Structures are given as C-alpha cells and as structure tokens.
Amino acid sequence: MLPIQRKISSYNHYKGNNIRYIVLHYVGAKGTAKNNVDYFYNGDRQASAHYFVDDISIWQSVEDYNGSWAVGNTRTEVNNKNSINIEMCCPNPQLLISEKTESNTVELVKYLMDKYNIPIRNVRTHYEVSGKTKVCPNWNMNNWSRWNSFKEKLSSNSSNTNNNVNINKEERCKMKYAICYTNDVDERAAKYLRDYLGEQAQIFDARIKMNWKGFAENLIAVGGDSTPMGFSGYTTHRIKGDTRYTTAQKVLDICLGKGKLDNYKVK
Numbered sequence: 001m002l003p004i005q006r007k008i009s010s011y012n013h014y015k016g017n018n019i020r021y022i023v024l025h026y027v028g029a030k031g032t033a034k035n036n037v038d039y040f041y042n043g044d045r046q047a048s049a050h051y052f053v054d055d056i057s058i059w060q061s062v063e064d065y066n067g068s069w070a071v072g073n074t075r076t077e078v079n080n081k082n083s084i085n086i087e088m089c090c091p092n093p094q095l096l097i098s099e100k101t102e103s104n105t106v107e108l109v110k111y112l113m114d115k116y117n118i119p120i121r122n123v124r125t126h127y128e129v130s131g132k133t134k135v136c137p138n139w140n141m142n143n144w145s146r147w148n149s150f151k152e153k154l155s156s157n158s159s160n161t162n163n164n165v166n167i168n169k170e171e172r173c174k175m176k177y178a179i180c181y182t183n184d185v186d187e188r189a190a191k192y193l194r195d196y197l198g199e200q201a202q203i204f205d206a207r208i209k210m211n212w213k214g215f216a217e218n219l220i221a222v223g224g225d226s227t228p229m230g231f232s233g234y235t236t237h238r239i240k241g242d243t244r245y246t247t248a249q250k251v252l253d254i255c256l257g258k259g260k261l262d263n264y265k266v267k
C-alpha cells in the first residue's frame with residue numbers, strides 16, 4: 001500500500017466516529033489528492049472526507065476517529081458519524097478514475113477493513129448509501145460492473161502490498177524527509193522531529209507494510225527494535241537509543257541543536 005500522508009484539516013468534521021462502514025466517492029472536479037487535501041485544509045468548504053487517493057499518493061484530511069461531511073447526513077443507516085469516506089481523485093479533465101487510482105484505493109480499503117474489522121458488505125458507494133440519488137463514484141456508465149470488480153478485488157486474498165508502484169523515482173523523491181516509527185513512544189519522538197524539520201517532513205507508521213523504495217530523499221527510522229523493519233533496507237538515517245526514552249532524548253538533542261541528523265546516517 002502507498003503510505004498514508006497526512007494533512008489534517010481543522011474544518012468540517014464531527015467529533016467522534018462509530019466506524020462501521022467505508023464509503024467510496026469520486027471527486028467531481030479535476031485535481032490530485034494533494035490538491036484536494038490542500039483545498040480542504042485551507043478553508044471551510046462545507047464538506048470533507050477522510051482520504052483522497054490518486055495514482056501516486058494517499059492523503060488523509062480527517063482523522064478516522066472523527067466523522068466527515070461526506071455522506072450528507074447523520075440519520076440514515078450509513079451516515080457521517082459511522083463511516084470512513086474515501087475520495088478517488090481525477091487529475092484528468094474527463095473526470096475518469098484511473099486503474100491505478102482504483103488499485104491504490106483497493107489497498108487502502110483492505111487496510112481499513114482489516115484495521116476496523118469491517119466486512120465487505122459494509123463497504124459501499126456513495127450512490128448506494130444516498131438512496132441512489134448521488135451518482136458517485138461516476139461508475140454508472142458501465143452499469144456498475146466496475147464496482148462489482150472492485151469488490152471482487154477486496155475479497156481476493158492476493159495482497160500486492162509490496163508491489164509494483166510504477167512511479168518513477170523523481171516523483172517519489174519529492175518528499176525530503178519521511179520519518180518512520182513502530183511504536184507509540186517513538187511516534188511522539190517522530191512528531192518532534194517532524195516539527196523540527198518543518199513542512200518537508202512527514203511521519204509514517206512503519207507497522208503498515210509499504211513500498212519504501214525511492215519513497216523519500218531521506219528515510220529516517222526513529223527507534224524500532226533490533227529485528228529488521230520492513231523499510232530497513234531503504235533507511236538512510238536511524239536514530240535509536242538503548243531504550244525508547246533514550247531514542248526520544250536523541251531526537252530532542254537534534255531539535256535543540258545539540259546533535260546533528262547527519263550523525264545518524266546509516267553507513
């Protein structure tokens with residue numbers, strides 16, 4: 001699966017989400033996942049969704065544990081307060097969902113189904129949950145056969161987790177710092193490092209299997225145990241103390257100018 005990049009908006013969400021459903025949408029306007037996450041980050045749009053997916057990325061805009069303004073109400077069986085909503089993006093003017101975007105979305109849905117124990121019957125289209133009033137995603141032109149094949153892919157066990165992300169290195173390397181962690185204490189340290197490194201840095205939970213190859217210019221592991229982590233082959237920096245707290249100390253030293261990131265380069 002592609003890593004989940006985050007730009008959580010402070011606008012347009014409900015506090016709390018009783019997660020039981022996943023609802024799929026398409027963005028009925030031209031734009032990448034990054035374009036969309038920026039748009040919803042930058043103002044009150046009277047709408048929102050948890051995830052935006054395109055050919056090369058997954059961006060999260062609303063926390064899973066909060067409801068989004070995507071389904072249209074809080075009353076029907078499937079609603080804003082019991083669902084995770086995923087928007088497939090259409091960077092092309094014809095507003096077609098590409099095969100690559102679809103397969104990236106399949107991986108994300110599989111991951112969320114597993115994480116929240118959601119059965120396939122609770123994965124729906126906006127079209128289905130709207131009482132067939134919203135043609136969303138715009139898959140009706142082929143009589144929803146695409147939706148049926150999407151569900152077949154969800155039920156197949158073939159995991160292409162470590163796939164095939166056919167993106168050239170240039171595109172993948174746009175991110176300067178990817179900071180990875182594998183437990184909650186290290187996550188806090190990773191967040192300090194992200195704050196310190198600024199906008200060009202993002203944090204990732206390395207317990208989620210991803211294709212790290214060429215993912216970022218600098219792939220920084222914060223802590224982790226001694227067993228090889230999934231991304232270890234591509235790690236450029238490793239910050240690790242004897243305990244989780246000494247790991248955090250080393251990170252704080254960097255933030256305070258007492259240590260240098262480059263001292264932690266993997267040789």
Ligand SMILES: [Zn+2]
Nearest residue numbers: 025026126136
């Ligand atoms: Zn929709």
